[in-house]
Amino acid sequence: xxxxxxxxxxxxxxxxxxxxxxxxxxxxxxxxxxxxxxxxxxxxxxxxxxxxxxxxxxxxxxxxxxxxxxxxxxxxxxxxxxxxxxxxxxxxxxxxxxxxxxxxxxxxxxxxxxxxxxxxxxxxxxxxxxxxxxxxxxxxxxxxxxxxxxxxxxxxxxxxxxxxxxxxxxxxxxxxxxxxxxxx
Amino acid sequence: xxxxxxxxxxxxxxxxxxxxxxxxxxxxxxxxxxxxxxxxxxxxxxxxxxxxxxxxxxxxxxxxxxxxxxxxxxxxxxxxxxxxxxxxxxxxxxxxxxxxxxxxxxxxxxxxxxxxxxxxxxxxxxxxxxxxxxxxxxxxxxxxxxxxxxxxxxxxxxxxxxxxxxxxxxxxxxxxxxxxxxxxxxxxxxxxxxxxxxxxxxxxxxxxxxxxxxxxxxxxxxxxxxxxxxxxxxxxxxxxxxxxxxxxxxxxxxxxxxxxxxxxxxxxxxxxxxxxxxxxxxxxxxxxxxxxxxxxxxxxxxxxxxxxxxxxxxxxxxxxxxxxxxxxxxxxxxxxxxxxxxxxxxxxxxxxxxxxxxxxxxxxxxxxxxxxxxxxxxxxxxxxxxxxxxxxxxxxxxxxxxxxxxxxxxxxxxxxxxxxxxxxxxxxxxxxxxxxxxxxxxxxxxxxxxxxxxxxxxxxxxxxxxxxxxxxxxxxxxxxxxxxxxxxxxxxxxxxxxxxxxxxxxxxxxxxxxxxxxxxxxxxxxxxxxxxxxxxxxxxxxxxxxxxxxxxxxxxxxxxxxxxxxxxxxxxxxxxxxxxxxxxxxxxxxxxxxxxxxxxxxxxxxxxxxxxxxxxxxxxxxxxxxxxxxxxxxxxxxxxxxxxxxxxxxxxxxxxxxxxxxxxxxxxxxxxxxxxxxxxxxxxxxxxxxxxxxxxxxxxxxxxxxxxxxxxxxxxxxxxxxxxxxxxxxx
Numbered sequence: 001x002x003x004x005x006x007x008x009x010x011x012x013x014x015x016x017x018x019x020x021x022x023x024x025x026x027x028x029x030x031x032x033x034x035x036x037x038x039x040x041x042x043x044x045x046x047x048x049x050x051x052x053x054x055x056x057x058x059x060x061x062x063x064x065x066x067x068x069x070x071x072x073x074x075x076x077x078x079x080x081x082x083x084x085x086x087x088x089x090x091x092x093x094x095x096x097x098x099x100x101x102x103x104x105x106x107x108x109x110x111x112x113x114x115x116x117x118x119x120x121x122x123x124x125x126x127x128x129x130x131x132x133x134x135x136x137x138x139x140x141x142x143x144x145x146x147x148x149x150x151x152x153x154x155x156x157x158x159x160x161x162x163x164x165x166x167x168x169x170x171x172x173x174x175x176x177x178x179x180x181x182x183x184x
Numbered sequence: 185x186x187x188x189x190x191x192x193x194x195x196x197x198x199x200x201x202x203x204x205x206x207x208x209x210x211x212x213x214x215x216x217x218x219x220x221x222x223x224x225x226x227x228x229x230x231x232x233x234x235x236x237x238x239x240x241x242x243x244x245x246x247x248x249x250x251x252x253x254x255x256x257x258x259x260x261x262x263x264x265x266x267x268x269x270x271x272x273x274x275x276x277x278x279x280x281x282x283x284x285x286x287x288x289x290x291x292x293x294x295x296x297x298x299x300x301x302x303x304x305x306x307x308x309x310x311x312x313x314x315x316x317x318x319x320x321x322x323x324x325x326x327x328x329x330x331x332x333x334x335x336x337x338x339x340x341x342x343x344x345x346x347x348x349x350x351x352x353x354x355x356x357x358x359x360x361x362x363x364x365x366x367x368x369x370x371x372x373x374x375x376x377x378x379x380x381x382x383x384x385x386x387x388x389x390x391x392x393x394x395x396x397x398x399x400x401x402x403x404x405x406x407x408x409x410x411x412x413x414x415x416x417x418x419x420x421x422x423x424x425x426x427x428x429x430x431x432x433x434x435x436x437x438x439x440x441x442x443x444x445x446x447x448x449x450x451x452x453x454x455x456x457x458x459x460x461x462x463x464x465x466x467x468x469x470x471x472x473x474x475x476x477x478x479x480x481x482x483x484x485x486x487x488x489x490x491x492x493x494x495x496x497x498x499x500x501x502x503x504x505x506x507x508x509x510x511x512x513x514x515x516x517x518x519x520x521x522x523x524x525x526x527x528x529x530x531x532x533x534x535x536x537x538x539x540x541x542x543x544x545x546x547x548x549x550x551x552x553x554x555x556x557x558x559x560x561x562x563x564x565x566x567x568x569x570x571x572x573x574x575x576x577x578x579x580x581x582x583x584x585x586x587x588x589x590x591x592x593x594x595x596x597x598x599x600x601x602x603x604x605x606x607x608x609x610x611x612x613x614x615x616x617x618x619x620x621x622x623x624x625x626x627x628x629x630x631x632x633x634x635x636x637x638x639x640x641x642x643x644x645x646x647x648x649x650x651x652x653x654x655x656x657x658x659x660x661x662x663x664x665x666x667x668x669x670x671x672x673x674x675x676x677x678x679x680x681x682x683x684x685x686x687x688x689x690x691x692x693x694x695x696x697x698x699x700x701x702x703x704x705x706x707x708x709x710x711x712x713x714x715x716x717x718x719x720x721x722x723x724x725x726x727x728x729x730x731x732x733x734x735x736x737x738x739x740x741x742x743x744x745x746x747x748x749x750x751x752x753x754x755x756x757x758x759x760x761x762x763x764x765x766x767x768x769x770x771x772x773x774x775x776x777x778x779x780x781x782x783x784x785x786x787x788x789x790x791x792x793x794x795x796x797x798x799x800x801x802x803x804x805x806x807x808x809x810x811x812x813x814x815x816x817x818x819x820x821x822x823x824x825x826x827x828x829x830x831x832x833x834x835x836x837x838x839x840x841x842x843x844x845x846x847x848x849x850x851x852x853x854x855x856x857x858x859x860x861x862x863x864x865x866x867x868x869x870x871x872x873x874x875x876x877x878x879x880x881x882x883x884x885x886x887x888x889x890x891x892x893x894x895x896x897x898x899x900x901x902x903x904x905x906x907x908x909x910x911x912x913x914x915x
Binding site: 051053054055056057058062064065066067070071072073074102103107109164167168171172 | 541822860867868877885
């Protein structure tokens with residue numbers, strides 16, 4: 001129920017962001033053989049994978065941090081975040097830098113993807129609501145299913161996938177291994 | 185909000201702080217004229233400024249406050265606790281009115297207006313009204329003071345003040361509007377007649393629209409005294425020529441005035457006649473006589489002008505005193521101001537950011553120079569890096585402010601709260617000159633406020649209770665600040681009953697924070713009070729006891745990369761110690777390597793480095809010159825899975841009086857570390873304080889030594905405790 005409501009809200013906000021009925025642009029990328037799409041407005045830049053500094057005591061999907069022209073940016077392993085195994089690094093592995101609005105202002109996050117494909121326009125009429133199951137990732141991570149050349153691409157709800165709140169919570173659980181309430 | 189208003193708001197806030205401090209001082213030393221004057225001055229400056237920015241509601245309110253202060257200064261009413269309390273609430277109210285002005289509203293809202301009216305009514309009823317019949321408020325000085333009489337037959341007929349005003353050319357450029365002064369003057373009395381002098385106004389093509397050419401001759405009916413009138417023009421004092429003649433002045437004084445003014449005597453004379461300051465006969469007579477002014481002054485060679493004037497009974501002695509005092513004040517204030525520059529905080533932050541980038545860039549140059557092997561280059565870069573280091577220190581120094589100002593705010597808090605609680609509490613402040621980062625000073629205020637209020641409410645007992653326990657009836661609350669090995673310590677110490685170990689433990693069990701029968705050390709028990717929703721006060725007062733305070737305190741302090749600890753002795757009091765890092769931006773670091781990763785340990789906490797001996801396998805402590813030194817193996821702690829090199833090193837670190845070791849592979853030397861925050865997703869991470877960028881462009885993590893060691897200790901404790909305890913509290 002709540003998810004339907006939430007996704008309804010998302011559709012509205014996506015509409016507002018795109019303005020009227022103009023088709024929105026999406027960046028498509030592949031990850032573990034599946035094609036995903038990401039609203040272009042959130043994408044800041046795409047860089048080659050490299051020089052990631054690991055952060056100890058963190059869950060596997062937090063790969064580490066990189067130096068992005070003087071700013072320290074956390075890097076998330078999307079594959080691990082979706083519950084799969086960690087991405088293997090290949091020649092085409094990229095980090096997509098995503099800009100998100102959070103409570104404490106704008107925040108940049110890096111996302112590891114297997115390969116970046118292309119920028120597509122997907123008209124609103126070509127977007128189906130997410131299936132309630134079967135996509136192998138959490139339903140609230142999906143904003144919709146875009147039809148491109150007879151195939152479906154999963155349009156990610158990136159605000160949910162990279163929710164700072166949730167990641168911080170998971171990081172804490174990963175870190176805490178049973179600290180008592182009076183810790184500190 | 186325009187610039188003048190914003191300057192007015194900023195300055196008025198400073199004046200309010202000064203006002204509050206002076207009021208508290210006044211309560212302690214009632215009747216000290218200096219303090220009284222300080223109070224009066226602050227209130228007046230606010231009122232004057234409000235007049236200039238044409239903020240009527242502040243002028244109106246402050247005016248009444250000033251009346252009360254005036255009576256106080258004249259000794260018509262005495263200082264009392266009640267009066268100070270009301271005046272303090274007046275200061276608060278002015279603060280609220282400033283908020284209104286700052287928000288850009290034209291009028292305060294109803295609540296605020298009502299609050300203002302209540303305070304004013306109280307002032308009127310209790311302090312203004314009852315004395316009004318006894319002593320009529322500030323009549324003209326000539327009427328009240330005997331010594332000043334207009335001797336001889338030369339007195340002129342008018343009973344109005346005469347004000348000659350010539351604005352300087354820069355008044356407009358200085359942001360002052362001459363008209364607003366006149367408008368403000370009008371609030372003191374009635375402008376009977378005004379004549380504008382535009383003699384200096386050049387032809388239109390030569391006129392500079394930013395220059396002020398105007399002068400005024402004003403005939404002014406008022407009951408205010410000379411000082412009050414003079415104060416109207418405080419803001420343009422240095423920029424204008426001002427002559428004030430009291431009512432019933434001698435004709436001679438008018439002539440003297442005419443001679444002093446730049447304009448033609450005859451023309452001025454006519455103006456004076458026109459505005460009604462003189463009659464034509466008086467003027468003619470005066471000009472005919474042309475008595476040389478102050479002939480006596482030539483005789484009594486070095487007699488200061490002030491004395492001459494007094495001798496002539498032209499001015500009241502206290503006016504001269506006031507003028508001299510005023511000159512002194514003005515020059516002192518100027519001296520203090522010239523040592524300070526106001527800079528916008530974001531400009532400063534930008535500078536610090538740039539310096540941070542410079543440090544990183546410098547590190548990479550050093551690295552390259554070292555690799556190149558050119559000794560000249562290495563020498564040159566080492567010189568540069570030394571300079572960069574000095575620049576860094578100087579830049580950081582810019583942001584440092586003394587904590588004293590924050591501490592002083594608590595004088596008021598302690599006073600108010602102790603009154604409310606019916607306790608007698610003395611606040612002792614030490615180390616107010618300790619400097620810390622401005623952004624920290626701003627953020628530490630709230631947590632400190634919680635701690636101070638808590639100490640007063642829960643900590644310090646009622647006077648009867650104290651006496652019964654053989655303690656002085658007067659409670660003592662201390663605020664201390666000092667430096668301790670690269671951190672700043674801020675302590676809140678009270679001499680109350682101390683924390684009740686049993687009660688805290690019982691409460692914690694009740695709230696499900698700990699399990700019954702769980703054994704905890706005293707420190708652990710005391711630290712439970714920082715848990716969310718924890719409060720042991722049996723009665724919830726409106727000050728504290730709702731249990732929302734302490735966990736907020738800890739969170740706020742943690743967000744500043746600081747820690748808070750509590751220690752307590754039953755019956756003797758408790759001590760809250762806040763440890764804060766010195767700066768938030770750049771530190772001296774010590775670079776170490778484990779596996780392929782590099783970590784930075786804050787240099788301030790590093791004591792020494794020693795080699796880890798091979799025979800230490802299996803236990804985590806070494807013998808450091810006869811001392812037992814426990815250590816943390818960073819490799820194990822961080823789960824780095826590779827084979828340790830044959831040679832490992834121990835970095836001996838110190839924090840809060842404790843020593844511990846950190847085992848690493850390589851020691852890579854000192855490194856200037858620009859702290860980059862790790863972002864909010866890592867906010868719960870323990871043991872890592874932030875990150876930095878190395879010369880190579882890689883990111884290195886900064887270790888939070890204290891948290892790291894604590895984490896390790898807890899880890900061990902828990903694994904040791906597990907066999908006995910079936911279920912750890914909150915696994």
